[in-house]
Amino acid sequence: MRKVALITGASSGLGRELARVHASHGGDLVLVARRTDRLQELKEELETTHRVEVFVLSQDLSHPTAARMIYDTLQAEGIQIDYLINNAGLGGQGSFAERTMDEDMNLLSVDIIALTRLTKLFLPDFLKRKSGRILNVSSTASLTPGPYQATYFAAKAYVTSLSEALWMETRGTGVTVTCVLPGGLSTEFGAQAGLEGTGLAQALIQSPYKVAIDSYQAMLRGKRRIISGVTWSQRLALKMIPFMPKILILVAALGLNKKEA
Template sequence: MDRDTALVTGASSGIGRELARQFARHGHDVALVARREGVLADVAGDLESRYAVDATTISMDLDRDGASDALYEAVHDRDLDVGILVNNVGIGTAGPFAEADLDEERTQLRLNVVTLVELTRLFLDDFTDRGRGRVLNVGSTAGFQPGPFMAGYYASKAYVNSFTEALAEELRGTGVSATVLAPGPVDTDFQDRAGMGDSAVGSTYKQSVEQVATAGYRGVMRGDAVVVPGLPMKALSLLARVTPRPIRRRVARRVNERR
C-alpha cells in the first residue's frame, strides 16, 4: 500500500479534518488546506504529535479566481509529493431558490464544483505521468436525487457524483483511481451553517464524521468508484433508484422545508 502525501481541502473541521486524521493515522504525510490559518496549525500539530507524520498547512481561500492554480503551484513550490487528492471543501445553501442570494449560490458552485474539477484536472497531470495516484471527491447521497429547498446543493453534488463515476471509468487500468464518497447527513455543523437548523434533515439519523471518513479512506485505498457509508444510507440510496422521481421530490421537499 502506498504512503503518498494526501492533500485535503477544507481540512480545518468536519469531514475534511477527520479524513486528514485517517490518512495520518495510516502513515501518510498530509497537506492541509483551509482559510483559517490558526485552526489549521492546531490540526497539523495534533496530527504530527499523534502519528509522527509531516503535516503541511496551506492557508488559502479557494473561493476566488485563480485559487486552484495557486494551490497547485504552492504544492510544487514546497516540493510536496502529493499522490492523493481529497476534494472536500464545500458549502450548502438552503431555502427557496427564488429567494436565494446569488453570491452565495455562485460561491457554492465554485467550491462544490468548479474548484473540485480544476484541482482534479491539474493533479491528474502529475498522477498520470507517474502512473499512480488517487482522487477522493466528497459528494453526497443528496446527489442521487433532486432536492427542493436545497436545489443548488443537491445539483452540485449530483455533478460531483456523476463526474467522479465517469472519471473512475476513464481511468480504469491506468494506475490512477477516482472515488466519490457519498454520505448522508453527518454529525457536523453543516446544517447550521447552511441555515437548516429548523428543517428535518438529520433529525432522525446522522452519521459520525469518523464513520464517514473511515469508509472514505478504505474506499479510496481500494480504488472503489462509489462509497456510501453505513447500511441505512446504502439501503436508502438503493431504494431511491426504484422510487418514482415525483415521490422522491416530494419526500425531499418534506425533509428540507423549514418546519
C-alpha cells in the same frame, strides 16, 4: 515512501477526520481551508501524535485562482501529492428564487469549480507517474433533486457524475478516482447550511470518523463509489430511488429541506 495527501476542507468535520486517518497510516499531509488557526492546531496534533509532516495552506476555494495557487505553491515547495481528497463543500437552505446570487455562486465555486480545477491540475501528473488516488466527497443528496437545497443537491449530482466518469477514464492507468456519498453527518455542515428547523437537521447524526475510515479504505482500494454513514433503512430507501415515481421523491425531498412554517 510516505504518501502525501492533500485534503481540502480539513479545518472541521469529515476533512479533519480524513486527515487523522491518513496520519494514522503514517502519511504526510497538505491541509487546505480558510481557518488557518484550526489547520495549525490540527498540524500540531498530527505531527505530535503520528510523527508525520503537515503543510498548511490557507486558501479560500471560492476564488477562481485558489486551485492554481495551491498547485503552484506545492510545485515551488517540491511537495508531490499522492492522494487528492476533494472534501471541502458547503450547503445552503432556501428557495432558489430567494437565495442570493452570491450565496449560490459561492456554493457552486467551492462544491463544483474548485473540485474540478484541482482534479484537472493534479490528474495529468498522476497519470504521467502511473500512480495516484483521488477521493471526491459527494453526498447521498446527489441521488435526487433537492427542492429548498436545489443548488447543493445539483452540485453533488455533478460531483458523483464527474467522479464515476473519471473512474472509468482512468481504469488500468494505475490512477483511481473514488466517490463517497455520505449520509447526514454530525459536523458544522448543518449550521453552515442553515438547516435548523428542517427535517433534514434531525438526520445529521452520523459519525464523520466512521465515514472517514470507510472513504479512505475505498480510496485505497480504488472503488468507484461508496455510500457511508447511513442506517440500513436509509440504504434500502436509496436503493429504491430509481424505481420510485419522481413526484414522490420530490415531495419527500421538499419535506426534508423546507423549514416548517
